[in-house]
Amino acid sequence: MRFDVLTIFPEFYESPLRASILGRALDAGQVSCHVHNIRDWATGKHQCTDDTPYGGGGGMVMLAEPLLKSIRAVRAEAEHALGQRPPLVYLSPQGRPLDRDLVAELAALPGMLLLCAAYEGIDERVVELEIDREVSIGDYVLTSGDPAALVLLNAVARRIEGVLGNPGSAPADSFEDGLLDFPHYTRPETIEGLSVPPVLLSGHHANVAVWRRRQQLERTAKRRPDLLLRAPLTDADRRWLKQHNLWPGNADLPIGKKPNPGSSVPESEDAPPC
Numbered sequence: 540m541r542f543d544v545l546t547i548f549p550e551f552y553e554s555p556l557r558a559s560i561l562g563r564a565l566d567a568g569q570v571s572c573h574v575h576n577i578r579d580w581a582t583g584k585h586q587c588t589d590d591t592p593y594g595g596g597g598g599m600v601m602l603a604e605p606l607l608k609s610i611r612a613v614r615a616e617a618e619h620a621l622g623q624r625p626p627l628v629y630l631s632p633q634g635r636p637l638d639r640d641l642v643a644e645l646a647a648l649p650g651m652l653l654l655c656a657a658y659e660g661i662d663e664r665v666v667e668l669e670i671d672r673e674v675s676i677g678d679y680v681l682t683s684g685d686p687a688a689l690v691l692l693n694a695v696a697r698r699i700e701g702v703l704g705n706p707g708s709a710p711a712d713s714f715e716d717g718l719l720d721f722p723h724y725t726r727p728e729t730i731e732g733l734s735v736p737p738v739l740l741s742g743h744h745a746n747v748a749v750w751r752r753r754q755q756l757e758r759t760a761k762r763r764p765d766l767l768l769r770a771p772l773t774d775a776d777r778r779w780l781k782q783h784n785l786w787p788g789n790a791d792l793p794i795g796k797k798p799n800p801g802s803s804v805p806e807s808e809d810a811p812p813c
C-alpha cells in the first residue's frame with residue numbers, strides 16, 4: 540500500500556515512521572510512505588502557504604493555490620506508480636469518524652493521499668475541487684492534521700497482510716467482533732498478590748474460550764454499552780448478560796435474533812464461573 544502525505548510539517552513523520560511495526564513494514568516494502576512538503580509548491584520569497592480569512596476573524600487559512608498544485612502533482616505521481624487514481628483523504632474534525640469499518644475500507648485500497656492542514660483549515664474550494672473523503676479521528680480539535688494522518692496510517696497499515704508479526708492477533712482485537720478485547724496475562728503467575736485467573740492455567744481450551752468471551756461481554760457492557768447493542772451476539776451471550784445484570788439499561792433483550800455468522804459463542808457445559 541502506498542501513502543502520500545501532504546503537509547507543511549514533513550519533519551513530524553521522521554521518527555514515527557521509523558519505529559516499531561510500521562517501521563518494519565516500511566523497511567520490508569509492505570507499505571510505502573512518501574511525505575511531501577506543500578511549501579515546495581508555494582511561490583514568492585517567503586513561500587507562504589496561508590493568508591487571512593475573507594470576512595475577517597482570527598486565524599489563518601491555507602491558500603488554495605499551493606494546495607491544488609501539490610495535490611495534482613502528487614496525485615499524478617502516485618497514479619503513475621499505482622496504475623489507478625488514488626483518493627485524496629482530508630484529515631478534518633468535520634469528517635467521517637475513523638472506526639474499525641472505515642479502517643477496513645481504506646485498507647482495501649492500493650493507496651491514498653492524506654492531506655494535513657493547519658491553522659483554521661483549508662480554502663473550502665479545495666474541498667470542492669479535489670477532496671474525495673474527509674476523515675476525523677475524534678470529536679476534538681488538533682493543531683494540525685498530522686497526528687490524525689499518523690493515526691490513520693498506523694491503523695490502516697496494520698491491517699495489511701503480513702504487516703503484523705502474528706497474524707492471529709488482529710482478529711481478536713477490540714472491535715473486530717463488535718466487542719472489546721478480553722484481558723491478557725503473562726509470566727509470572729503471581730505479582731504483588733495478584734494471580735492469573737486459574738482457568739488460564741487449566742489447559743482446558745473450551746473453558747478458556749468461554750471465560751474470554753464472557754470477559755469481552757462484561758467489559759463491553761461496563762465500558763461501551765453502545766457497542767454491545769450493535770454487536771453480533773448469540774442468544775447464549777444475551778442470556779448470560781441478562782443473568783448477570785449486564786444488559787444495557789432500558790434496551791430490549793432480543794433473544795432469538797439470528798446471530799451473525801462467525802460470532803458463535805463457545806458454550807461449555809462445565810464453563811467456569813465468571
Ligand SMILES: C[S@@+](CC[C@H](N)C(=O)[O-])C[C@H]1O[C@@H](n2cnc3c(N)ncnc32)[C@H](O)[C@@H]1O
Pocket residue numbers: 629630631632633654655656657658659660661674675676677678679680681682683684685687
Ligand atoms: C485547528 S484545526 C482547524 C479546525 C477547524 N477550524 C474546525 O473547527 O473544523 C487544523 C487542522 O487540523 C486537522 N484536525 C484537527 N482536528 C482533527 C480531527 N479531530 N481529526 C482529523 N483532523 C483534525 C485538520 O486538518 C484541520 O484543518
